[in-house]
Amino acid sequence: MAEVKLSAERRTDFGKGAARRTRRENKVPAVIYGHGADPKHVSLDGHALMMALKTPNVLINLDIAGKGELVIPKAVQRDPLRGFLVHVDFLAVKKGEKVTVEVPVLTEGELAPGGNLLEHILNALPVEAEATHIPEAFTVSIEGLEAGHTIRAGDIPLPRGSSLAVEEDAAVLQVVAAQAEAPAEEAEEEAGAEGAPEEKSAQSAEG
Structure with missing residues (x-):
């Protein structure tokens, strides 16, 4: 399994407004969970992260202020219309850990x-x-x-x-197994053809 190295910056501003400002800088807000530690709020370069996430369950070595941390993506949020990354949750892992x-x-x-x-x-x-x-x-x-x-x-x-x-x-x-089904229009036409003689007989009887 390939290991991808990315740089991340600590975030101190939170909320929707702060997240929008981060994305305007072409960065993606993210949170790192795991090992009973407090969540770490970071931001990463949007393009680099998008390329890394093309590999499912990619192992990422984050460089946070000179300190490395191994993480895997656990939840990825994308814009439903344009597909760009909105937010990512990471799980911190260690070598040898299952x-x-x-x-x-x-x-x-x-x-x-x-x-x-x-x-x-x-x-x-x-x-x-x-x-x-x-x-x-x-x-x-x-x-x-x-x-x-x-x-x-x-x-x-x-x-x-x-x-x-x-x-x-x-x-x-x-x-x-493949199932051959008659198109709905053909079925309706067949039903109409079968009912036509009865309708004509009924009309003749009324006349």
């Missing part, structure tokens, strides 16, 4: 012919791993799988030192 994280599940290969669908029941797999060796992602082969096949948490190999934080029989991926 943490529970959600690791993205990726797939490779093609399903068996037949137009079946792959359902992602879990997009990320909860695991407990050493803080400095968190897997970036799990890649699962779906090559040739047919309808009805289910891949469970226990089927996914974990790296040494990691363990599942979910039941082994928890479904992660499932192949669902």
